[in-house]
Amino acid sequence: MAGLIQVRERPRTAPVTTTPSYTITDNGNTTMKVVVRIRPESQAESSSGAAIITRVLDSHVLVFDPKPENLPSFNSPLNIFKKRAPILGRKHRDLRFAFDRIFDETSTQRDVFEESTKNIAESVLDGVNCSVFAYGATGAGKTHTMLGAAGSPGVIFHTMLELYRCIGRLKDEKCFEVAVSYCEVYNETIRDLLNCTIDGGSLELREDSKHGLVVSRLSRHQPKTAEELLGMLESGNKNRTQHPTDANATSSRSHAVFQVYVHQRPRTAAITAQMTCAKLSLIDLAGSERATVTTNRGARLREGANINKSLLALGNCINALAENKTKSVHIPYRNSKLTRLLKDSLGGNCRTVMIANISPSSLTYEDTYNTLKYADRAKQIKTKVVRNVLNVEFHVSRYRVIVHELQQEIAELKCKLADGIKPPPPVVKQPPETSDESKRLQDLVRRVYGERLRLRKHMVDLDTQERETLLRICRKVDQNAAYYISPFQL
Numbered sequence: 176m177a178g179l180i181q182v183r184e185r186p187r188t189a190p191v192t193t194t195p196s197y198t199i200t201d202n203g204n205t206t207m208k209v210v211v212r213i214r215p216e217s218q219a220e221s222s223s224g225a226a227i228i229t230r231v232l233d234s235h236v237l238v239f240d241p242k243p244e245n246l247p248s249f250n251s252p253l254n255i256f257k258k259r260a261p262i263l264g265r266k267h268r269d270l271r272f273a274f275d276r277i278f279d280e281t282s283t284q285r286d287v288f289e290e291s292t293k294n295i296a297e298s299v300l301d302g303v304n305c306s307v308f309a310y311g312a313t314g315a316g317k318t319h320t321m322l323g324a325a326g327s328p329g330v331i332f333h334t335m336l337e338l339y340r341c342i343g344r345l346k347d348e349k350c351f352e353v354a355v356s357y358c359e360v361y362n363e364t365i366r367d368l369l370n371c372t373i374d375g376g377s378l379e380l381r382e383d384s385k386h387g388l389v390v391s392r393l394s395r396h397q398p399k400t401a402e403e404l405l406g407m408l409e410s411g412n413k414n415r416t417q418h419p420t421d422a423n424a425t426s427s428r429s430h431a432v433f434q435v436y437v438h439q440r441p442r443t444a445a446i447t448a449q450m451t452c453a454k455l456s457l458i459d460l461a462g463s464e465r466a467t468v469t470t471n472r473g474a475r476l477r478e479g480a481n482i483n484k485s486l487l488a489l490g491n492c493i494n495a496l497a498e499n500k501t502k503s504v505h506i507p508y509r510n511s512k513l514t515r516l517l518k519d520s521l522g523g524n525c526r527t528v529m530i531a532n533i534s535p536s537s538l539t540y541e542d543t544y545n546t547l548k549y550a551d552r553a554k555q556i557k558t559k560v561v562r563n564v565l566n567v568e569f570h571v572s573r574y575r576v577i578v579h580e581l582q583q584e585i586a587e588l589k590c591k592l593a594d595g596i597k598p599p600p601p602v603v604k605q606p607p608e609t610s611d612e613s614k615r616l617q618d619l620v621r622r623v624y625g626e627r628l629r630l631r632k633h634m635v636d637l638d639t640q641e642r643e644t645l646l647r648i649c650r651k652v653d654q655n656a657a658y659y660i661s662p663f664q665l
């Protein structure tokens with residue numbers, strides 16, 4: 176089997192060398208970052224006495240279905256592997272997998288965020304499209320990882336806080352516009368989770384050369400703060416389709432796609448400006464499930480079939496992309512709405528993190544094996560990352576706005592200086608009127624620039640002071656985040 180290492184000897188603890196995540200070559204090529212999270216055993220799993228089939232060797236390597244005699248502590252009386260029931264129908268013994276990071280049962284939500292998505296925020300602000308998606312069987316912990324639970328918010332929450340923290344650091348230099356949308360793919364239809372009043376509920380996918388893939392009529396909202404944004408996420412979650420299944424009492428039966436669009440431009444108005452825009456997609460997939468092992472009937476069975484259809488399509492895309500060394504392989508994105516939505520995240524201009532979730536119990540033997548197999552293939556997927564930068568040269572008609580913005584900035588700088596101990600700077604002199612309006616405005620822009628430069632020098636001292644205040648605010652936000660009770664109801 177391609178990519179898997181069949182271990183015939185005793186597993187060694189020496190780390191397997193893995194490609195460092197996010198190695199971007201000169202031409203922007205990067206590989207998908209794949210991390211695996213093993214959730215703790217559920218009550219039902221531990222009381223069933225089922226065996227444990229995952230063993231983490233180090234932060235990069237795990238063994239699937241290890242031979243008990245190969246386990247270091249097999250002869251210890253405390254060895255839990257001895258007491259468990261034998262595994263029936265085991266087909267894949269002692270397989271060793273290597274990933275960018277493996278999080279064992281003891282890992283916290285913060286650990287997962289710190290080592291899988293924390294630097295995503297910086298990339299988004301650098302103008303790079305990014306995606307994070309959770310993959311795995313029903314009940315493996317995808318929703319827990321992405322959205323979290325009351326008192327233990329997930330990766331989306333922490334990544335958003337980090338994004339706003341980074342924006343806070345840069346807001347003196349740049350103007351930001353943040354917009355969000357949240358939709359779900361349920362039974363092959365797309366629904367807006369932030370505006371459920373749309374007629375018919377079902378939205379269409381369109382693709383054009385300028386904007387790429389867009390969901391038409393999907394509402395976009397502009398939160399001012401991280402708290403407002405998280406409020407939107409929470410209310411969207413309440414609208415999400417979920418039904419209890421055998422594998423998970425609060426099973427999310429839809430794929431949820433939360434997207435954040437960040438536009439930025441230099442704060443100081445100028446005749447030319449470099450604008451950047453980037454999209455961050457955070458995706459909680461519905462879990463795959465095998466109809467033969469569930470007792471789902473009727474609507475649940477139909478839902479399951481649709482979920483499986485889209486996940487099968489996703490699996491086929493992952494396989495095709497992993498083999499796509501020559502660019503001649505057809506990638507079947509069009510086989511489901513989910514894969515069309517994820518087209519950019521999987522094979523386009525995007526930096527992508529896949530969080531594969533698994534259970535440690537032998538009760539999910541085949542599901543865990545399949546998840547690890549697809550995650551292993553996904554490591555080979557290459558994307559090409561390009562910064563979305565637009566150089567804009569403004570028309571003369573915008574000069575008035577530029578002058579106005581510069582004067583506003585100067586007024587703000589003066590206020591800040593007045594708060595400090597420095598002497599107030601001289602007043603801006605109005606330039607003489609000339610007959611040529613455009614020349615006059617150009618002169619004015621130049622003068623105002625000179626003025627701004629002078630004021631900036633005074634600002635150096637105040638800047639240090641302000642950064643300290645900002646840090647204090649960030650720490651406060653962090654503390655609040657720790658106590659933030661978010662009733663994510665999925």
Ligand code: ADP
Binds near residue numbers: 313320425427532
């Ligand atoms: P999925 O979205 O993959 O179907 P969930 O995220 O809903 O699965 O998780 C199923 C159950 O397992 C939930 O009750 C959840 O709280 C619990 N769970 C999942 N991962 C963890 C974890 N890392 N720590 C504690 N509980 C977890």
Ligand code: MG
Binds near residue numbers: 319427462665
């Ligand atoms: Mg879920």
